[in-house]
Amino acid sequence: MSEARCKTCGTPVAAGSSVCANCSSQMPDWRRQITLILTLLGITIVLFAAAWFLNHSFSVRRDALAEQWFNDGQRDLANNDPKGAVAAYRSALFYRDSDLYRLRLAEALASANYTDQAKAYLLNLWEERPGSGNINLELARIAVRQNDIPSAIRFYHGAIYGLWDTDAIQHRLQTRLELIHFLLEHNEKENAYAEITALAAGAPSNDARLQATIGELFQQTGDIGSALAQFEAALKIDRNLFPALRGAATTSFQSGDFYRARRYLEQALREQPEDPQLREMFQQTGLVLKSDPFERHLPQQQRIQRTLTAFEQAGKRLQQCGAAPVTPEQTRLTASKQRELAGNSAPANAPTAATTPAANLQMLAKSWSDLRPNINARSLSRNSDLIDAAMDLVFRIEQATVKTCGAPTGEDWALLQLSNQSSELER
DSSP states (O other): OOOOBOTTTOOBOOTTOOSOHHHHHTOOHHHHHHHHHHHHHHHHHHHHHHHHHHHHHHHHHHHHHHHHHHHHHHHHHHTTOHHHHHHHHHHHHHHOOOHHHHHHHHHHHHHTTOHHHHHHHHHHHHHHOTTBHHHHHHHHHHHHHTTOHHHHHHHHHHHHTSBOSSOHHHHHHHHHHHHHHHHHHTTOHHHHHHHHHHHHHHSOTTOHHHHHHHHHHHHHHTOHHHHHHHHHHHHHHOTTOHHHHHHHHHHHHHTTOHHHHHHHHHHHHHHOTTOHHHHHHHHHHHHHHHHOTTOTTOOHHHHHHHHHHHHHHHHHHHHHTTOOOOOHHHHTOOHHHHHHHTTSOSOTTOOOTTTSHHHHHHHHHHHHHHHGGGOSHHHHHHOTHHHHHHHHHHHHHHHHHHHHHOOOOHHHHHHHHHHHHHHHHHO
C-alpha cells in the first residue's frame, strides 16, 4: 500500500490524518488571528447571553414580587387594614418604583391616619404631574381631613379639570359631587350653589337619578324653584323614579303650589304608601285645598260655605289669642298717655297702642265683629265682593296671629298657607 502524500507540497502525510504538518506550520498569521477573534467573539456572545438571561430572570422575578406585594396591599386596603396595606405597598416600591404604587401608598397612609406622610408623597407626585385628576383628588381629601377649605376647593378643582386615565366624565361628576357635599357640610352655601349650578349645566340629560340628586342639592341650598325643575326633568326620563317623585312633591309643597303637590304626592304614595312624611303632607295639602274658596270651577254654594267656615275659624283664632274689640277711647290714647300708664318707663320711640301686635289684633277683632253681621249665605250669594272682603280679613288675621300666638295648626295653618299665596300674587 503506497504512502499518502500532501497534494500541495508532496510531503508524506501521517496515517489517519488529512492535514499536512508542513503546510500547517506555514499557515499565514492573519488566519490564526481570525480564528482567535472568532473564538473570543463566540465566548463573549455566550457570556452576554448568559448575563442577559440572568438579568431578565431577575427582572421578571422582581416584577413578580412587586406585583404580588401590590396585590397584597390592594387586598389589605379593601379589607380595611390600611397599616397592612402601607407595609405591602412599601415592599412593592422596593422592587419597582411606580407612580401608581406611590399613589396607593399615599391613600393607605391617609387611611391609616398618617396624614403628613401621605401629603408628602402626594405633593411629590403632584410636582411631577400637577394635572393628574387622581393626585389632585387625593390631595383634596387630605385637605378635607385637615379642615383646610381653600386648599380642598383648589385641589378638587384640579381634579375636576384634570386628566384621568379612564372614564374622565364620570370621575369629574363624582368629584364635583364630593366637593358639593363637603361645602354643604361646612355651610359654604354660596360656593356649593355655584358648584351645583355647574354640575347641572354639565350633567347628562338622560341620567334621571343624577337629575334627581341635583334637585336634592338645590333643595338643600334653598333654591326650591331650581330643585323642582330638576325633579321634573328627572320624571320626564323616568316617571316612576321615587326620589324624583318625592322631591317634586316636597318642593311643590314648600313653594305653596298645593295643586301640583297633590298630583306628585298621589304618585309618590302609590310607590311608597306607608311613607309617614308623604302621608302627612298629603293630609295637609288636602286640608289647604278644601279650605280654598277661590278654587277654579268651584260651585258658588261651596265657595260660600268655604268662606263662612274660614271666617268663623279666624274668629276662633282671635279668641284663642285673647284679642278683644278695641273701644274708641283706647284708639284715642296718645303716645304720651301710653308711656304714662306704663310708669314713664317706655322710651320716646316706643310703639303706641295702635302699632303694637296686641293692639293690631284688637283692631282686627273689631273689624271681624263689624263685618260679621254681613257674613251669611244670603249676603254672600247676593254680593260676591263680600267673599273677597271676608277672606282678606281672614288672611290678615292669620298672618297677624302668627306673630303673637305662634305657628298655627289644622285649619288655621291651612288658611295661613292660602294667605301666603295671596300675598305672593299681590307682590
